[in-house]
Amino acid sequence: xxxFSQIVFIALLSSLSLTxxxxxxxxxxxxxxxxEEIPDETMVIGKYRTQLWDKQTAAFLPSTPGLGMHVEVKxxxxxxxxxxxxxxxxxxxxxxxxxxxxxxCLHSNSSKMALFTGGKLRVHLDIQVGEHTxxxxxxxxxxxxxxxxxxxxxxxxxxEQIQKEQNYQRxxxxxxxxxxxxxxxxxxxxxxxxTVILLITGIWQMRxxxxxxxxxxxx
Amino acid sequence: xxxxxxxxxxxxxxFHVVVVFHLVSATELTFELADxxxxxxxxxxxxxxxxxxxxxxxxxxxxxxxxxxxxPGAKVLYEESKKQYDHFSHTAEKTGVYKVCFxxxxxxxxxxxxxxxxxTREEPALIPEMHxxxxxxxxxxxxxxxxxxxxxxxxxSQTHYRLREAIDRIRAEEIHEHVMYWSVGETLILFVVSxxxxxxxxxxxxxxxxxxxxxx
Numbered sequence: 001x002x003x004f005s006q007i008v009f010i011a012l013l014s015s016l017s018l019t020x021x022x023x024x025x026x027x028x029x030x031x032x033x034x035x036e037e038i039p040d041e042t043m044v045i046g047k048y049r050t051q052l053w054d055k056q057t058a059a060f061l062p063s064t065p066g067l068g069m070h071v072e073v074k075x076x077x078x079x080x081x082x083x084x085x086x087x088x089x090x091x092x093x094x095x096x097x098x099x100x101x102x103x104x105c106l107h108s109n110s111s112k113m114a115l116f117t118g119g120k121l122r123v124h125l126d127i128q129v130g131e132h133t134x135x136x137x138x139x140x141x142x143x144x145x146x147x148x149x150x151x152x153x154x155x156x157x158x159x160e161q162i163q164k165e166q167n168y169q170r171x172x173x174x175x176x177x178x179x180x181x182x183x184x185x186x187x188x189x190x191x192x193x194x195t196v197i198l199l200i201t202g203i204w205q206m207r208x209x210x211x212x213x214x215x216x217x218x219x
Numbered sequence: 220x221x222x223x224x225x226x227x228x229x230x231x232x233x234f235h236v237v238v239v240f241h242l243v244s245a246t247e248l249t250f251e252l253a254d255x256x257x258x259x260x261x262x263x264x265x266x267x268x269x270x271x272x273x274x275x276x277x278x279x280x281x282x283x284x285x286x287x288x289x290x291p292g293a294k295v296l297y298e299e300s301k302k303q304y305d306h307f308s309h310t311a312e313k314t315g316v317y318k319v320c321f322x323x324x325x326x327x328x329x330x331x332x333x334x335x336x337x338x339t340r341e342e343p344a345l346i347p348e349m350h351x352x353x354x355x356x357x358x359x360x361x362x363x364x365x366x367x368x369x370x371x372x373x374x375x376s377q378t379h380y381r382l383r384e385a386i387d388r389i390r391a392e393e394i395h396e397h398v399m400y401w402s403v404g405e406t407l408i409l410f411v412v413s414x415x416x417x418x419x420x421x422x423x424x425x426x427x428x429x430x431x432x433x434x435x
Binding site for chain 1: 246248249250251258259260261262282332337357359360363364366367370371373374375379381384385387388391392394395398399402405406409412413416417421424
């Protein structure tokens with residue numbers, strides 16, 4: 001078997017369906033969102049599998065044709081990075097270009113099914129971030145690496161991810177500091193402003209009342 | 220120089236990759252838990268496998284959540300109320316579906332963001348053939364495995380710091396916003412109160428016939 005077909009083989013296997021992953025239940029029209037806080041230039045791969053609840057057999061059907069999930073990914077500036085419809089089983093991938101909180105939302109597209117089953121969906125989900133997205137058997141086959149070389153490659157990827165995370169940490173700390181300093185400024189200026197307004201209002205009140213009482217000849 | 224691998228070995232590789240892929244399971248997710256809501260996650264675990272759960276509340280209210288872990292026989296393995304973060308590890312005694320639930324039912328209006336990390340199973344070998352090693356690891360190889368483990372620990376502690384920093388940063392941003400709203404609100408209240416004071420006093424004196432010395 002040529003190395004090329006070997007790679008294709010392994011690549012195909014890497015997008016194998018999940019049979020044992022974390023799963024949860026959502027309503028048919030419900031939207032479920034997950035937050036991933038990641039540094040920039042980080043790849044995220046998400047794999048999911050959905051099953052529909054069948055009232056008659058009181059079990060989850062292994063597969064339902066026509067069932068699809070809409071995946072929407074928003075970046076920290078709430079700009080949509082990925083918005084696509086996938087089938088009952090899918091794999092989505094994106095790379096972050098801004099560091100921060102990315103939001104991954106999933107919801108079922110079965111608006112017509114809701115009328116009939118009104119039931120729930122079981123979603124198997126697996127999200128991998130950063131160096132966990134690398135497929136090492138594939139890399140070993142492609143670059144023809146020995147075990148040790150592959151291990152070193154993995155260590156390099158890990159270290160790179162750690163470095164990105166540290167840069168992100170520095171960026172976050174800077175933002176935190178800016179927010180705190182801005183709050184400090186705001187508190188200072190508002191306190192001064194309010195004290196000044198208080199004094200002015202007090203003086204105005206006294207003068208106004210004084211002139212009022214003088215007019216009424218009470219003083 | 221191309222290396223051709225016989226078909227048999229290819230099938231062996233296929234078998235191992237299939238098996239290995241289905242053994243990977245370390246899921247960390249951050250999700251939002253609405254007020255008066257409960258969210259459960261299910262994971263299939265084999266008997267004898269060690270699993271561990273780490274969770275932290277990142278935003279919302281008093282930064283607390285109820286968490287429970289139930290085994291396939293409906294036995295409660297772990298149940299805590301209103302915890303901000305915790306760690307739990309256990310060796311599975313039964314094969315089946317374990318349920319991890321996070322509940323915010325005690326809260327009436329604050330929705331929470333919860334991070335959790337459920338790790339099951341050992342990390343698989345880097346390439347499947349490593350499972351079939353017959354010789355011991357060389358010093359180079361065992362050092363690199365050690366470095367790998369240390370880097371994993373570093374990565375985990377980075378996650379830990381990131382979460383703690385996120386809690387503080389989000390709270391600071393909330394304070395920033397609230398200071399603005401409260402200041403504007405207070406200024407308005409100030410104006411309203413001072414003007415109404417004057418108006419009310421004036422109204423006392425204009426309703427009654429002016430009696431000198433009487434003022435309240």
